[in-house]
Amino acid sequence: MPYDTQPAASHFINGAYVEDTAGTPIDVIYPATGEKIATVYAATPAIVEQAIAAAKSAQAAWAAMSGTERGRILRKAADLLRERNHDLSVLETYDTGKPYQETSVADATSGADALEYFGGMAATLTGEHIQLGENWVYTRREALGVCVGIGAWNYPTQIACWKGAPALACGNAMIFKPSETTPLCALKVAEILHEAGLPAGIYNVVQGMGEVGASLVTDPRVDKVSLTGSVPTGRKVYAAAAEGIKHVTMELGGKSPMIVFEDADIENAVSGAILGNFYSSGQVCSNGTRVFVHKAIKEQFLNRLAERLGDAVIGDPMDPKTSFGPMVSERQRAIALEYIEKGQAEGARLVTGGKMLERDGFYMEPTVFADVTDDMVIAREEIFGPVMAVLDFEDEEDVMARANDTEFGLAAGVFTRDLTRAHRVAARFEAGTCYINTYNDAPVEAPFGGSKNSGVGRENSKAAIEHYSQLKSVFVRMDDVEAPF
Numbered sequence: 001m002p003y004d005t006q007p008a009a010s011h012f013i014n015g016a017y018v019e020d021t022a023g024t025p026i027d028v029i030y031p032a033t034g035e036k037i038a039t040v041y042a043a044t045p046a047i048v049e050q051a052i053a054a055a056k057s058a059q060a061a062w063a064a065m066s067g068t069e070r071g072r073i074l075r076k077a078a079d080l081l082r083e084r085n086h087d088l089s090v091l092e093t094y095d096t097g098k099p100y101q102e103t104s105v106a107d108a109t110s111g112a113d114a115l116e117y118f119g120g121m122a123a124t125l126t127g128e129h130i131q132l133g134e135n136w137v138y139t140r141r142e143a144l145g146v147c148v149g150i151g152a153w154n155y156p157t158q159i160a161c162w163k164g165a166p167a168l169a170c171g172n173a174m175i176f177k178p179s180e181t182t183p184l185c186a187l188k189v190a191e192i193l194h195e196a197g198l199p200a201g202i203y204n205v206v207q208g209m210g211e212v213g214a215s216l217v218t219d220p221r222v223d224k225v226s227l228t229g230s231v232p233t234g235r236k237v238y239a240a241a242a243e244g245i246k247h248v249t250m251e252l253g254g255k256s257p258m259i260v261f262e263d264a265d266i267e268n269a270v271s272g273a274i275l276g277n278f279y280s281s282g283q284v285c286s287n288g289t290r291v292f293v294h295k296a297i298k299e300q301f302l303n304r305l306a307e308r309l310g311d312a313v314i315g316d317p318m319d320p321k322t323s324f325g326p327m328v329s330e331r332q333r334a335i336a337l338e339y340i341e342k343g344q345a346e347g348a349r350l351v352t353g354g355k356m357l358e359r360d361g362f363y364m365e366p367t368v369f370a371d372v373t374d375d376m377v378i379a380r381e382e383i384f385g386p387v388m389a390v391l392d393f394e395d396e397e398d399v400m401a402r403a404n405d406t407e408f409g410l411a412a413g414v415f416t417r418d419l420t421r422a423h424r425v426a427a428r429f430e431a432g433t434c435y436i437n438t439y440n441d442a443p444v445e446a447p448f449g450g451s452k453n454s455g456v457g458r459e460n461s462k463a464a465i466e467h468y469s470q471l472k473s474v475f476v477r478m479d480d481v482e483a484p485f
């Protein structure tokens with residue numbers, strides 16, 4: 001291994017690496033080869049206790065610093081992330097298997113954007129003055145306290161920053177538990193935040209599986225939980241958080257629709273469908289995996305899609321020319337392959353792909369099914385792999401109803417040259433994040449998140465501040481207090 005991927009220790013608590021080998025060992029596997037590249041240990045109850053105690057005792061002093069001071073540290077961390085983008089991108093590639101071509105532009109850079117954006121905003125977080133005649137009320141925007149972040153495996157650096165940056169900007173402390181599949185990158189985020197001047201205890205990382213996450217969520221000292229994960233995990237975490245009446249953000253799964261009308265620019269629509277199905281080997285929550293294509297252009301769309309997929313460079317993710325890497329794990333690939341079998345069994349037409357690749361690592365072909373119908377399993381369930389379902393339509397009213405006929409509501413997209421139709425369709429989508437003539441953009445300035453079963457709350461943008469702070473109203477009376485007796 002040309003890079004040293006073994007971290008100094010498994011956890012980062014109170015400003016330092018901490019180890020406890022009594023925890024369950026977790027092997028970190030490089031998805032491109034199947035080799036073990038590191039071992040970390042799941043947090044024991046003693047480690048969880050250390051992390052919560054450290055966060056709890058450090059938080060008040062952090063919240064008492066001015067927003068300008070907090071923001072300066074976050075912005076310095078953003079600069080360090082950018083300076084080290086190459087090494088961080090290499091680590092992200094080892095952790096996830098995503099091609100360096102992607103990680104070098106979409107992971108540490110997206111994390112840096114979040115730290116810079118919320119760092120810049122920290123000094124602007126104020127309450128308001130409300131005059132009531134001679135009397136008045138003022139509001140204070142206050143931190144929630146100790147926040148727990150729990151991550152999925154597809155964007156480990158981005159998720160660690162998208163949760164950490166707004167939490168810290170608002171004066172909270174965070175304990176972040178990465179996915180057990182990709183435990184490496186969040187440790188680097190913690191290291192860099194501390195190098196930038198973050199006080200010890202404000203951003204901690206603990207490793208582990210679901211039980212570790214559950215023990216954090218149920219601790220009474222924890223005030224907020226932000227999960228990125230599947231809907232079934234979201235249900236459990238939301239219920240556990242509800243028991244303690246904790247604040248939550250739930251960034252969950254999806255089965256998002258993309259509608260391509262007959263007047264769409266086909267080349268752009270194909271690009272959108274590629275980005276929305278095959279970027280990160282299809283492992284993006286907001287992917288538009290139900291592609292509704294107008295019957296008049298369906299064959300043209302499919303032919304061009306198949307041609308463009310022929311240009312995908314599948315191979316060593318560290319090679320900058322590689323544009324399609326392995327799946328994150330053998331298990332995730334097996335899940336995707338099972339769905340492909342189900343699609344074939346249910347009569348969908350396999351246009352391209354469908355097989356695993358006979359080589360080391362967890363590679364499979366980018367796969368497109370056509371003639372998919374709404375009732376097929378591949379059109380209803382989240383696959384979280386590179387499997388696109390193309391469905392036909394002829395009528396806008398009909399396709400809108402079908403696009404919205406899902407338990408999920410994370411994202412949705414429309415390709416058309418008719419602007420009136422584009423905005424009408426976007427307004428009718430039952431989804432939190434919508435796209436017109438583009439797909440899967442996720443800039444920090446815009447709210448990101450889902451409706452229906454895809455989630456609660458929003459990440460990024462000014463909207464995230466509402467989910468990491470609370471308002472206190474202070475009533476001030478200038479005249480006498482009138483009491484009935």
Ligand SMILES: NC(=O)c1ccc[n+]([C@@H]2O[C@H](COP(=O)([O-])OP(=O)(O)OC[C@H]3O[C@@H](n4cnc5c(N)ncnc54)[C@H](O)[C@@H]3O)[C@@H](O)[C@H]2O)c1
Binds near residue numbers: 230254
């Ligand atoms: N909406 C978004 O922003 C977004 C982004 C990325 C991924 N996702 C979703 O994430 C899923 C894929 O990720 P995954 O397989 O890691 O998801 P997952 O639900 O299996 O796990 C997510 C995290 O939750 C933890 N966890 C599991 N059980 C828990 C429990 N009972 N209490 C506390 N924590 C628990 C896991 O250890 C992991 O860290 C997909 O459904 C995808 O759509 C959503």
Ligand SMILES: O=CCc1c[nH]cn1
Binds near residue numbers: 155286441442
């Ligand atoms: O995986 C979901 C979050 C996301 C979407 N686009 C980039 N990151």
